[in-house]
Amino acid sequence: MKNNKIDQIINDIEKNQKLLKDNSLERSxxxxxxxxxxVEEAKNRPIPNMxxxxxxxxxxxCILFADTNLGKSILAVQIADSISRGIAIPGFKLQSNAKKVLYLDFELSDKQFENRCSEDYENHxxxxxxxxxxxxxxEVDIPKEFKGIEDYLCKTLDAIIKRNDTSVLIIDNLTFLSSENEKAKDALVLMKTLKRLSQSENLSxxxxxxxxxxxxSKPISKNDLAGSKMLMNFCDSSFAIGxxxxxxxxxxxxQIKQRNTEHLYHTENxxxxxxxxxxxxxxxxFEDFDSETAHLKSFDSISSDQKNEQIKLFISEGLPNVKIADRLGLTEGAIRKRRKKLNI
Known part of the structure; x- marks a missing residue:
């Protein structure tokens, strides 16, 4: 009888431990x-502003991406200036009041930054x-527990944001924070960090x-972002400059990705x-709205290597010579000659 009671107590303890473990996993x-x-809880939270x-x-x-020398940093500083004043950039919309913006600049020196917002270093x-x-x-000494300056920065961003009472964070650019951002593991850690910060600190x-x-000569797509698949999965929105x-x-x-609105600024707009x-x-x-096609380079204006890459892409998609010729504005004979030269 005594042994039965002990066995029952052990069984109860094991069941409770399992329940606690299951509940802990579920909560986490x-x-x-x-x-x-x-829905009821969401009603009490404000509608996000543009x-x-x-x-x-x-x-x-949000991720803003573009090729080098197209003005990513210029536009980002302009957006930061707009939000910090609570004044919309002409031609664009801003629905919030003035907010405190922290711009992490890993691209320009202070003198280069000065040059962009002055006239020959005067009239600033x-x-x-x-x-x-x-x-x-x-000159900072990085504590031994951190792998490097990037790791140190990512782990201390919370404190920096709270200390400066920041509502908006702009990071220029991703390459500095994750030198191997094309690798899924690095991109995942970085985007999870930023996503957590956004939610815990109500940060944009x-x-x-x-x-x-x-x-x-091709339209911009999400595939043009380095490490695109992982980065796109963990951001809420994205746009690009061409x-x-x-x-x-x-x-x-x-516009490349959106969650709070319909897809407005697509290839036709x-x-x-x-x-x-x-x-x-x-x-x-701001100048106008237009189709992306009107601003792409024509097939004739791109290099021979780029032409060959386009042809190879269409062939890999199973398109016949006639269809390829039609898409590229060439004759079927010209496609045959290129295929023969490329041995494909």
């Missing part, structure tokens, strides 16, 4: 509520006191990223801007 992995409860038209909303982790542009800019402190985050060298074949000062902005420095502040000026 999922938050389960009735659908109506989610920070940069429908391209970036409050409390989103006056920023709002809400606009904070940060550079890496090269814009991350700048480069694209590998791309074919400018160069225009019409004029060297023209750029177009294209990109935002066309000119990049000018009319006074002491280099910036994007």
């Amino acid at each position: 992995c999922l938050v389960v509520k009735k659908a109506n409860t989610w 920070l940069f038209s429908e391209l970036w909303y409050e409390k989103e982790v 542009y006056e920023f709002s006191s809400n606009f904070l800019r940060a550079e890496i402190n090269t 985050i814009l991350v700048l990223a480069h694209t590998p060298k791309r074919d400018e 160069s225009s074949s019409q004029e060297s000062s023209l750029r177009y902005i294209k 990109v935002i066309v801007c000119s990049l000018d420095k009319e006074t002491n502040f280099i910036e994007f000026h």
Whole structure:
């Protein structure tokens, strides 16, 4: 009888331990509520405001990407200036009041930054006191428990944000924070960190990223972002800057991913801007809406290697010579000759 009681007690303990373990796992992995409860709780939270038209909303982790020298940093500083003042960029929408912005600048030195917001280092542009800019402190001693300056920064971002009472964080650029961001593991850790910060601190985050060298005769897609699959999975929104074949000062902005709005600025409705420095502040000026095709390089204007790559791509998709010729504006005979030369 005594042994039976002991066995029963042991069984009860084991069951309770299992229940505690199961409940602990459930709490750490999922938050389960009735659908109506989610809706009721969401009603008490404010509707996200636009920070940069429908391209970036409050409390989103957004990625802005483009090839080098197209003006990513210029546009990001312009957006930061707009949000810090609570004044929309002409041609774009801003629904929030002035917010404190922290701009992590890993691209420019202070002198290069000064040059962009002055006239030959004189007549300087006056920023709002809400606009904070940060550079890496090269003299800091990194604690031994951190792998390097990037790891140290990622682990201490929470404290930096709280100390500066920041509502908006802009990181220029992703390559610095994750030198191997094309690898899924590194991208996953970084994006999880930023996503957690966005949720825990009610933070709006814009991350700048480069694209590998791309074919400018093709429309921009999410595949043009380095490490695209993992990064796109963990961001809320994304937009890109493309160069225009019409004029060297023209750029177009294209919406790549969105969650809080419909897809407005797609390939048939990109935002066309000119990049000018009319006074002491280099910036994007809204010009018009247009189709992306009107700003892409024609097949004739791209290099022979790029032409061959396009042909190889169409062949891999199973398109016959006639279809390939039609898409590229060439004759079927020209495609046959190129295929023979390429031995494909």
